[in-house]
Amino acid sequence: MRIFIALIVLLCIAAHLLLPLAPLREAHAIDPELANLLLVQLRLPRTLLVIGYGAALGVSGAALQAIFANPLASPDISGASSGAALGAVVGGYWLGITQPLALAACGAAGALGTLALLIGLAGRRADTATLLLAGLAISLAAGAATSLALALAPSPFAFYDAFDWLMGSFVDRSLAQAAAALIPAGIATALLLRRARALDLVGLGEDVAASLGLRPRQLSIEVVALSAVAVGACVSVAGAIGFVGLVAPLFGRRLSRGYPGSAMLPAAAIGAILLSLADLVVRAVPLDRPIPVGVITALFGTPLFIWMVITMRRRLAA
């Protein structure tokens, strides 16, 4: 099964890099060097970003779900993505930051702020309803604050400019931008993956975990901070993309015998697969302007989310 999933990831990487094939072939016909340039300068950063962002969403989603002991906690539902967008907008349009890594830090700070607010409002072991309501309130507030920050921004083009990436876009990102997102996100996800066993044990309850010498409180803080860095850095470059961080862990747990921490690695693979497929759809749509990736993930994610809510309701009623 592992090899099978790894193969699908590789297939997605290859497909994302090479499709559509026609421009590459045309460029190659004119000048092989041009095709090379197209591949390395334009396609490669986009593919790296898509795969890395998808994996980061999968891992941080699974980790957040593990510490909240709730399958609905995720970067989007918790408001972390909206907070990251707000952070990046404030950094980019108000503080005039252009350096990608500094912008990534703004995104991480925004995500961290919203997650801290969520824990303050709902508590770490909140029931589903409280978590959803608090997350929704924070997302809405962060969204409104982002709109306000854009409307009042010194640059009159901020609103139009930001629309391009707020809902998720991988178009025309440079290698430097990809690096600014992926280096912090890569480090954060690697550190999260090291805590798989601890997060599995927290699944038995914080008391049992604490009796084994783990510190559940400290672990939660660590997971929240690392998730904020991973998601924040990616959002600052490619915008807030919903549902992948919610859905990937769900399938990840099916591959980890239900263990919440061990689900992080398969969730990373599934997140990468989902996001690369979504971006391939964006590129395949025959419109002259690109539609945001977030629209595609929402299109497929919303029905799944509704299905999850219905099954949870049935379980609660039973």
Added chain:
Amino acid sequence: MTSLQAVDVALDRRLAPSSLNAPAGQLVALVGPNGGGKTSLLRALARVDYAGGNVMVDGEDLDSAPEARRRRLISFLPASRDVAWPIAARDVIALGLEKPDDARIEELVALFELGDLADRRVDRLSTGERARVLTARALAARPRALLLDEPLSNLDPYWVFRFLDMFRAAAASGQILLIALHDLRLLSRFDRALLIAEGKVQLDEAPASLMASERFGEIFRIREGADGDWEIRQPADQRSSP
């Protein structure tokens, strides 16, 4: 000699500084009224909450033992029977082991007569069935000391007696057992009883003499009736009555 020694463990307002020494081979019961501090004492001993003082098992300080070592020293079973994730019973038991060990898991599945239940999701089991799974998890690593919070609750009589047999066998094999107990009718099956009330160990005696003591009746507000069973103390017996 294997033993668990606690010195001055305390939990803010719930547990006054308490010390105790539990040697291996004995079945030690913790009894006391609701909210008296049984769970707080177990949590303090298992180092679930930061509790001050220190707890030594076989002369090893729990606080400085890393996870893998701690697993061999103690195991804590909380009173809650909830598992947040829909994990198969067998996989819950596996979490009690440091490394995968199918033979040990099969042994526990047989011991707790889980059979077909082993492959079912724990959230789909009854509370009593889940109690068996979680107790199997707690016993899995064969730790030196078992700290069990009300392991006999939610069980039908057959399993109450099976559990008591298992605990007796564990004690005989040299494990230390501290067991919070609700059902006083089972107390006579233990070797020693700690009466915990108002956040303090009030009495520490053999079950028979504990139950015969005046303090026991006072704290539980019950007395032995003419038919040999427990009954509520009449209001006239209570010192607090007007």
